[in-house]
Amino acid sequence: MEPSAADLRRPPKKARRTRIQDLSDDSLGMIFSFLDLTGVIRCSVVCSSWRKVIHRQYQQLQKNDPDDHGQISLPTRSFNEIAMLAHRVAFEDTPAKVFQWRGHSVGVNQCRMKMGHFLTGVGDKVMRLWSAESYKCLDEYVLPDKAPLIDFDFDESKVVGLVGTRICIWSRTETRSILSSRDALFPKGLCMRYVDPEAAIGCEDGKVRIFDLYSRKLTQIIKMHDAPVTCLSFSDDQLLFGGSSQGRSIALLDLSSGQQVSLLGSTYASVGIKTLCFNPGSNYLFAGSTAGHACCWDLRKQNRTLWEERVSPNVLYSMHHLRNDKSTLVIGGIDGVLRVVDQDSGEVIATHIMEESSSSRSASRPSDRNLTVRKAKKISSSDRIDLMSKACRPRITCLAVGMRKVVTTHNDNYIRVWKFK
Structure with a gap:
């Protein structure tokens, strides 16, 4: 029995600020990862719940670090390194479960x-915000008219969406309101990325439109490709990367000057770029192609190609990593296989699909009634993926990485959260 509309939609009666008590253990771990050792020690004595989060991270490190000899002591490395080591080990060596539920009335393909x-x-016609811990719907954002939603992103205060030929902004912290661009300012948009206060829209005519979120006006129009711009990625210092599924080069634009900085090429054999991902910590730019190639450029070394690997026989739709993780990259595509790749070498270090059987989770709340759990199955490079059931590997249209977890969408009704212990 599927949940009613009231079960799925539970927007708060009044908007309120997020309290520290609302944060999950994984969220706290990410916050602590930005601190040095002294800061971590101070946080560990604030309260018992914070101490447990920190202690668990160190225990995980000691299990996998032979140099610690089982001693319970604070290591000299940073807490961020410890958290990222635990994150990699979870993807590489630990069992996983896939929590899935019907989150929308029709198929969705972005997260x-x-x-x-x-x-x-x-x-x-709706975007839904979910908790990665409880799988509850926390809020929803309804489109203002019949124009299609093409792409979106969000932060602590707002949701930004590319809707038809307009940018729409939903407030998360105030009384619900929708702001949109003043006019239809650009032709058909295919993708969008934003770093406050600017959103970049990749368009069918090969140009990128830069939109100011506060003035709600178009500020720049820059020619990026001769073919449609189908994927974009931002850096922290106003560099914009853009690729096209009909071209094998990636353009780098400097938004401060509006000029193209360089053009990154690869040895792909006449294939296009389907997805892009930039790591601000390592200055690595990753790209996935329509023929299953993954490629990495090191932007600190004159934009040199670091590695190129064909990680899948089919198109790669999405790739993502934790912002401060310099070790692992998660890739998904049309074959439905979740691949974990080493950022420095391009080596596939883990490959996962779902097992066929599933079990219903005991429902403690009405919103849990359609939640099922499936085990994740680790496969080897010698396994014949084409002989495996597609029910175990629905195509991955988009993925997003959290601490020891991955969210996937598949252009169907289901949302799936892969949790690695």
Whole structure:
């Protein structure tokens, strides 16, 4: 029995600020990862719940670090390194479960994750915000008219969506309101990325439109490709990367000057770029192609190609990593296989699909009634993926990575959260 509309939609009666008590253990771990050792020690004596989060991270490190000899002591490395080591080990060596439920009335193919929450949409007329811990719907954002939702992203205060030929902004912290661009300012948009206060829209005519979220006006129009711009990625210093599924080069634009900085090429054999991902910690730019190739450029070394690997026989739709993780990259595509790749070498270090059988989770709340759990199955490079049931590997249209977890959408009704212990 599927949940009613009231079960799925539970927006708060009044908007309120997020309290520290609302944060999950994984979210706290991410916050602590930005501190040095002294800061971590101070946080460990604030309260018992914070101490448990910190202690568990160190225990995980000691299990996998032979140099610690089982001693319970604070290591000299940073807490961020410890958290990222536990994150990699979870993907590589631990069992996983896949929690899945019908989150939308029609198929959805996009997801974004921030600090323990994730947003899903594109396919129907609503975006829904979920908890990665309880799988509850926390809020929803309805499209203002019949124009289709093409792409979206969100942060602590707002949701930004590319809706038809307009940018729409939903407030998360105030009384619900929708702001949109003043006019239809650009032709058909295919993708969008934003770093406050600017959103970049990749368009069918090969140009990128830069939109100011506060003035709600178009500020720049820059020619990026001769073919449609189908994927974009931002850096922290106003560099914009853009690729096209009909071209094998990636353009780098400097938004401060509006000029193209360089053009990154690869040895792909006449294939296009389907997805992009930039790591601000390592200055690595990753790209996935329509023929299953993954490629990495090191932007600190004159934009040199670091590695190129064909990780899948088919198109790669999505790739993502934790913002401060310099070790692992998660990739998904049309073959429905979740692959974990080493960022420095391109080596596939883990490959996962779902097992066929599933079990219903005991429902403690009405919203849990359609939640099922499936085990994740680790497969080897010698396994014949084409002989495996597609029910175990529905195509992954988009994925988002959290601490020891991955959210996937598949252009169907289901949302799936892969949790690695």
